[in-house]
Each structure stands twice: as structure tokens, then as C-alpha cells.
Amino acid sequence: MRLILVTPAKPGSKAGNRATAERWKTLLANAGHSVRVVTEYDGEPCDALIALHAWRSAGAIRRFRETWPEKPLIVALTGTDIYHHQHEYPEQTLYSMNVADALIGLHGLVADDIPAGLAEKLVTLYQSAEGPESFPEPEMDSKSNRFGVCVIGHLRHEKDSLRAAYAARLLPGYSRIEVVCAGKAHNDEWQRKAEREMAENPRFRWLGELDQADTRQLMVNSQVMVISSIMEGGANVVSEACRAGLPVLASDIPGNVGLLGPDYGGYFPVGNEEALAELLNRAETDPGFLATLAQQVGKLAERFLPEKEQASLEQALQLAMQRCSERC
Structure with a gap:
């Protein structure tokens, strides 16, 4: 698949979102996908979009959903999304969460802290590290x-x-x-x-x-x-x-x-x-x-093995494609 991965962290940044984006690019490429990491999304075509951060990437998420309503969208939830932004900025954050075909949570208790109706499209992914x-x-x-x-x-x-x-x-x-x-x-x-x-x-x-x-x-x-x-x-x-x-x-x-x-x-x-x-x-x-x-x-x-993180990314893609197919 041709994938676009949106992160708010610019190239060269040592922020966690940038490190995650670059690691996911490598893991997805290992699985045979073509991945481009961007900080701004201007509507270019792809087979699916993965957005890191529901609130900070809300503009890119809205642009993708309005431009390509029939294509899969995955949103990865950060701690500030879950524990701050969905309460402080509910319109943008919950929009991103609601229009996503699949959500990625980075720990095993995320389902307890997001709206109950969203749990069915949540994939738990444990970020990996080198041994x-x-x-x-x-x-x-x-x-x-x-x-x-x-x-x-x-x-x-x-x-x-x-x-x-x-x-x-x-x-x-x-x-x-x-x-x-x-x-x-x-x-x-x-x-x-x-x-x-x-x-x-x-x-x-x-x-x-x-x-x-x-x-x-x-x-x-x-x-x-x-x-x-x-x-x-x-x-x-x-x-x-x-x-x-x-x-x-x-x-x-x-x-x-x-x-x-x-x-x-x-x-x-x-x-x-x-x-x-x-x-x-x-x-x-x-x-x-x-x-x-x-x-x-x-x-x-x-x-926290890389192969398990790669499998979770594939699971999120498959779920997004399935739900997108049902929705469209």
C-alpha cells in the first residue's frame, strides 16, 4: 500500500512523535508498504493515511477525510489526546477519533479512557525497542x-x-x-x-x-x-x-x-x-x-519486540480497510 504518515514533529526533532513516525515507517516498509512521513497534508492521494495525534493532526485528518471519504484512515492516540485534549478541545479531538476507521492506543488501558463506542475500532500497539x-x-x-x-x-x-x-x-x-x-x-x-x-x-x-x-x-x-x-x-x-x-x-x-x-x-x-x-x-x-x-x-x-509492533500496525491497517469497506 502507498501510505502517508502525518506527525506534528518536524524532521530532525527528537520528540517522541517523530521517533515513532520514523520507526513505523521502517516497520511498514519491512512489511512491503511504501511510506511517506509528512508534517502537513495537502490532499495528495494515497491508499491510506495514518495520523499521529488526534488533536495536533486534526487539520490533516479533516482534509483527508473530506478529500478521500472512501479511503482508510488510522489515528494514533497520544497521552495528551486521551487525558487532556479530548476534554479541553473536544470538537477537534473527538472529530478525529470519530472519523477514523481504526484507532491505535499505545498501552493496554486506553479503552477505559475514551468514549465507549470507540473501543471496537481500537488496536493496542506496544511500541518496540532494540534489545x-x-x-x-x-x-x-x-x-x-x-x-x-x-x-x-x-x-x-x-x-x-x-x-x-x-x-x-x-x-x-x-x-x-x-x-x-x-x-x-x-x-x-x-x-x-x-x-x-x-x-x-x-x-x-x-x-x-x-x-x-x-x-x-x-x-x-x-x-x-x-x-x-x-x-x-x-x-x-x-x-x-x-x-x-x-x-x-x-x-x-x-x-x-x-x-x-x-x-x-x-x-x-x-x-x-x-x-x-x-x-x-x-x-x-x-x-x-x-x-x-x-x-x-x-x-x-x-x-516490546519490533516484530510485534509491526504486526500491530498491520492489524490496524486491516481493521481500517475492513471498516472502510463496510462504511463505503
């Missing part, structure tokens, strides 16, 4: 006695990006924990926050935005990853941690529980640095707890 063989060896440095905690993702409100740093302030004096944050600041305010925290908190370092190789090096140099988001559509960094065997401490939001499962042992209440500090202290001081988390993420690793 341990693609990760470098841990670096040996002068801080070999440190207990590394990584936080990976752009610094912004939805990610609650400094929660681990705040938790680190509450740790006992003997703790060896160092929180290292990698990600671009969303705006000047977040940059000032990160710089101030680094100046005031000796347990915190902010590295700014890293490339893929340096991000993977940070992960293998860490003993634990924290994902403290207040909303997530299904963060790919969780997939990467599971494939790398890196234990995760996660806020107990649907986007994390929908990836790690309800029985995962590393959750803390969203926004609660006291509870996160307790988990961090336990991870550092209780080898059995850390080993249990490592075992749990190891068992989840197969959920």
Missing part, C-alpha cells in the same frame, strides 16, 4: 560507588520531570543515589527550574538533550529509571528500559500501568516525592527488591 545487544557496556568512572537513577524525556509539565530530583532531597545522608536527567527543556521556565535544582541539589544532574547513543549509555550506567509522568499515552522509554532489563519506578497512571501491568512492584502515587523517595531508598538498600523489579521488566521485554 540488549544494541546497548553499550557500562562506563567505569570515579563515581563507581554511586547508585544511578536516570530520568529520560523532555522537561515539561506532563512528565513531572523533576519529581525524582525532589525525592532525592528526602533521602538519608548515607544514600549514594544520583539522579541524572536527560531531555530538552520545554521552555525557559523549565530550563531555569532544572538549572536551579542542579545548583541546589547535589544529588541531581541535568544533561540536556542527548542523542540515542548517549541516552543508551546513560541507561546502562543506571541502576533504576524513574518515569514520573502525570499523563502518558504509553512512553517508548518504558519499552527501552524493559528491553534493556533496567528496573523502572513509575507513577501509577494508566499510561504506565497499561505497559507494566497491574501487578508490577515499582509504582508510586503520581506527584508524591515522599513515596518515590521511599521506593528509591528501597531500591538502593534492598537487593531483593531491585532483583524482583529486574525480573519483572525482563519478563515484559517480549511485549
Whole structure:
């Protein structure tokens, strides 16, 4: 099929939407499709359109549906679509969701948080990541006695990006924990926050935005990853941690529980640095707890294989074609 994939993230961006679009392009090409990734859609013909982000891509979705009403349309839902935009901007977001022939959700609990009538056209897709063989060896440095905690993702409100740093302030004096944050600041305010925290908190370092190789090096140099988001559509960094065997401490939001499962042992209440500090202290001081988390993420690793993500994309295409055929 000749496919057009719309993402709001421009070429060269390290935003999650761009990384997802490029990965899907590769997976769909591996399945024999021809895929073009665009940030703007002007009505050009294709066999089907896949749009990342119901709200941000609403203009492209409307243009495609009005120009090609008889062709399949797939909309992938982000965390902000599900947990913010469908309530804040219902007209555009729900339009995109309603006119889609198939929806893609990136974690297993998405059906609970979208209108009930849309669940029948929802395909759950777990974003994939490369396996341990693609990760470098841990670096040996002068801080070999440190207990590394990584936080990976752009610094912004939805990610609650400094929660681990705040938790680190509450740790006992003997703790060896160092929180290292990698990600671009969303705006000047977040940059000032990160710089101030680094100046005031000796347990915190902010590295700014890293490339893929340096991000993977940070992960293998860490003993634990924290994902403290207040909303997530299904963060790919969780997939990467599971494939790398890196234990995760996660806020107990649907986007994390929908990836790690309800029985995962590393959750803390969203926004609660006291509870996160307790988990961090336990991870550092209780080898059995850390080993249990490592075992749990190891068992989840197969959920995030590239071939499974490719199969889910094919499932979404088939569902969209079937529903389009019935509709037309």
C-alpha cells in the first residue's frame, strides 16, 4: 500500500512523535508498504493515511477525510489526546477519533479512557525497542560507588520531570543515589527550574538533550529509571528500559500501568516525592527488591519486540480497510 504518515514533529526533532513516525515507517516498509512521513497534508492521494495525534493532526485528518471519504484512515492516540485534549478541545479531538476507521492506543488501558463506542475500532500497539545487544557496556568512572537513577524525556509539565530530583532531597545522608536527567527543556521556565535544582541539589544532574547513543549509555550506567509522568499515552522509554532489563519506578497512571501491568512492584502515587523517595531508598538498600523489579521488566521485554509492533500496525491497517469497506 502507498501510505502517508502525518506527525506534528518536524524532521530532525527528537520528540517522541517523530521517533515513532520514523520507526513505523521502517516497520511498514519491512512489511512491503511504501511510506511517506509528512508534517502537513495537502490532499495528495494515497491508499491510506495514518495520523499521529488526534488533536495536533486534526487539520490533516479533516482534509483527508473530506478529500478521500472512501479511503482508510488510522489515528494514533497520544497521552495528551486521551487525558487532556479530548476534554479541553473536544470538537477537534473527538472529530478525529470519530472519523477514523481504526484507532491505535499505545498501552493496554486506553479503552477505559475514551468514549465507549470507540473501543471496537481500537488496536493496542506496544511500541518496540532494540534489545540488549544494541546497548553499550557500562562506563567505569570515579563515581563507581554511586547508585544511578536516570530520568529520560523532555522537561515539561506532563512528565513531572523533576519529581525524582525532589525525592532525592528526602533521602538519608548515607544514600549514594544520583539522579541524572536527560531531555530538552520545554521552555525557559523549565530550563531555569532544572538549572536551579542542579545548583541546589547535589544529588541531581541535568544533561540536556542527548542523542540515542548517549541516552543508551546513560541507561546502562543506571541502576533504576524513574518515569514520573502525570499523563502518558504509553512512553517508548518504558519499552527501552524493559528491553534493556533496567528496573523502572513509575507513577501509577494508566499510561504506565497499561505497559507494566497491574501487578508490577515499582509504582508510586503520581506527584508524591515522599513515596518515590521511599521506593528509591528501597531500591538502593534492598537487593531483593531491585532483583524482583529486574525480573519483572525482563519478563515484559517480549511485549516490546519490533516484530510485534509491526504486526500491530498491520492489524490496524486491516481493521481500517475492513471498516472502510463496510462504511463505503
